[in-house]
Amino acid sequence: MTRKGNKSMGAMGGLAALAGAAGLLLSGLLIANQAAAKSKYEVDGRKSGYHYSNPETNEMQDDDFLNPGMLWVQRGIALWSKVDGAAGKSCASCHGDDARKTMRGVFTVYPKLNKKTGKLENIEQRINRCRVENMKAKPWKWESGELLSMTTFIGFLSRGLPMNVKVDGEVKPFFEKGKAEYFKRRGQLDMACKHCHIDNPGKRIRADLLSEGRAGQAFPLYRLKWQKIGSLHRRFRGCNKQVRAKPYKPGAEEYVNLELYVKWRSRGLPVEVPAVRR
Amino acid sequence: MKSIAKLALGGVIAAGLVAGPTLAGDNMKTAKLASYKVVDDIAIPEPLAGKKGDPARGEKLFVARKKGNCLACHKVEQLKQHLFHGEIGPELSDVASNMTPAEMRLRLVDPKIVNPETIMPSFHKVKGLHRVMKKFKGKPVLSAQEIEDIIAFVQTLKMPKQAKK
Numbered sequence: 001m002t003r004k005g006n007k008s009m010g011a012m013g014g015l016a017a018l019a020g021a022a023g024l025l026l027s028g029l030l031i032a033n034q035a036a037a038k039s040k041y042e043v044d045g046r047k048s049g050y051h052y053s054n055p056e057t058n059e060m061q062d063d064d065f066l067n068p069g070m071l072w073v074q075r076g077i078a079l080w081s082k083v084d085g086a087a088g089k090s091c092a093s094c095h096g097d098d099a100r101k102t103m104r105g106v107f108t109v110y111p112k113l114n115k116k117t118g119k120l121e122n123i124e125q126r127i128n129r130c131r132v133e134n135m136k137a138k139p140w141k142w143e144s145g146e147l148l149s150m151t152t153f154i155g156f157l158s159r160g161l162p163m164n165v166k167v168d169g170e171v172k173p174f175f176e177k178g179k180a181e182y183f184k185r186r187g188q189l190d191m192a193c194k195h196c197h198i199d200n201p202g203k204r205i206r207a208d209l210l211s212e213g214r215a216g217q218a219f220p221l222y223r224l225k226w227q228k229i230g231s232l233h234r235r236f237r238g239c240n241k242q243v244r245a246k247p248y249k250p251g252a253e254e255y256v257n258l259e260l261y262v263k264w265r266s267r268g269l270p271v272e273v274p275a276v277r278r
Numbered sequence: 279m280k281s282i283a284k285l286a287l288g289g290v291i292a293a294g295l296v297a298g299p300t301l302a303g304d305n306m307k308t309a310k311l312a313s314y315k316v317v318d319d320i321a322i323p324e325p326l327a328g329k330k331g332d333p334a335r336g337e338k339l340f341v342a343r344k345k346g347n348c349l350a351c352h353k354v355e356q357l358k359q360h361l362f363h364g365e366i367g368p369e370l371s372d373v374a375s376n377m378t379p380a381e382m383r384l385r386l387v388d389p390k391i392v393n394p395e396t397i398m399p400s401f402h403k404v405k406g407l408h409r410v411m412k413k414f415k416g417k418p419v420l421s422a423q424e425i426e427d428i429i430a431f432v433q434t435l436k437m438p439k440q441a442k443k
C-alpha cells in the first residue's frame with residue numbers, strides 16, 4: 001500500500017473511531033435516560049412493558065417529536081372541539097375548551113360501572129355514549145381513526161398519573177369474570193394469558209421477550225408491527241388468534257371484563273399513552 | 279388431577295372422536311385422531327396408529343412455525359442454524375439421553391397428563407378445548423404421523439459425553 005493510501009486509511013480509521021465514540025456516548029445517554037424512565041415505570045415490583053422493550057423503541061416513546069402516537073393525540077385535540085350530531089355540540093360544549101383541566105385523571109379509573117345498564121363500560125364505550133346521548137351523533141366504529149384518536153387523547157391527558165381502577169363492591173363480579181378470562185386456557189394451542197404473562201415474563205418465546213402483560217396504562221399504543229395506534233381489545237384479539245382461539249368482538253363484555261383485570265394488574269403504574277411497542 | 283390421569287390409566291383414551299361413527303352434527307375431520315393408551319401417567323408406549331417416524335421429516339416439522347414450532351420454547355444446540363430459540367421450556371439438546379420415545383409421545387400428545395399447569399400445547403388432542411378457531415376446530419395440531427416423525431427426530435438429540443455439563 002502507498003504512503004498516501006496509508007494516510008487516508010488512517011484518517012478513515014480516526015473518523016470511524018470518532019463516530020464510534022459518538023455512537024457510544026449517544027447510546028450511553030439513551031441508556032441513562034431510560035434508566036430513569038424505567039424506575040418510573042415500575043411500581044411495587046410491577047413492571048410496565050417498557051421494561052421488556054428495546055431501547056430504540058423506548059426512545060421513540062420518550063420523545064414526543066419521535067412518538068408516532070402523537071399524531072393521534074393531535075387528531076383527538078382537533079376532534080375535541082368539532083361539532084357533530086343533531087344536538088349541535090362538540091365535546092368542548094360540555095367539558096370545556098381546556099380538556100387538560102377537565103379530563104385529567106379520567107382515563108385512570110375506567111372501565112367503570114354504568115349504573116343505567118348495570119354493565120361495565122370502558123373509555124371507548126363512554127365516548128360513544130356521550131356521542132349518542134348528549135351529541136345525538138352516530139357512535140364511532142371500533143378501531144376507527146376517530147375513536148382511536150379520542151381515546152388516545154383522553155389517555156394522553158392522564159399521562160403520568162397512576163392507574164386506579166375500582167375492583168370492589170358492585171364491580172367485583174365483573175373483575176372476577178375478567179380474572180377468569182385471564183386464567184382460562186383457550187384455542188387449539190390451549191393457552192391462557194397467564195401462561196405467558198404470569199408464568200414466563202422475562203423469557204424469550206422465539207425472538208420475542210415476554211412481558212408481564214401490564215398493558216392497561218399503555219394502550220392505545222403505537223405498535224411497530226401494526227404501523228399505527230391500536231386499542232387494547234385489538235391486542236387481545238391478536239393474542240387470541242395466536243393461540244388459535246376464536247377472538248371476541250372488540251367491545252365485547254368478555255373483553256371489557258378482561259380489560260378491568262388487566263388495568264388492575266397495571267394499578268399504580270403511570271399512564272404512558274401513547275406508548276410505543278414493537 | 280392425579281385422579282383424572284388415573285382414570286386414563288390402563289384404559290384407552292379416545293382422544294376426540296375416533297374413526298367410526300361421529301356424533302350428530304359433528305362430521306368434521308376428527309377421524310384423524312389416533313387412540314392411545316397411557317401407562318403409569320407417564321408414557322404412551324405404542325406408536326400412534328402404528329406409524330413409523332422419519333427423523334428427516336421430523337426435523338422439518340420440529341422447526342416449522344405452523345407445525346411443531348418447538349424452537350418457540352425450547353433451545354436445541356443441534357439446530358443453531360435457526361436463529362432465536364425460546365427459553366420457556368427445557369433445553370432439548372440431550373433429551374434423548376433422558377427420555378424414552380414412549381415418554382416423549384405422551385409429552386407431545388397431551389403434556390397436561392404429566393403437568394396440569396404446563397404452557398405446552400397438547401399436540402394430538404381435540405376434546406376439552408375452549409373457543410378453538412373455526413379453521414382448527416376438530417383438528418389436532420399434529421397428525422399421528424407427524425407426532426411419530428418428531429419423536430424419531432427428537433430421538434437423535436444427544437450430546438457427546440464430553441460436551442455434557
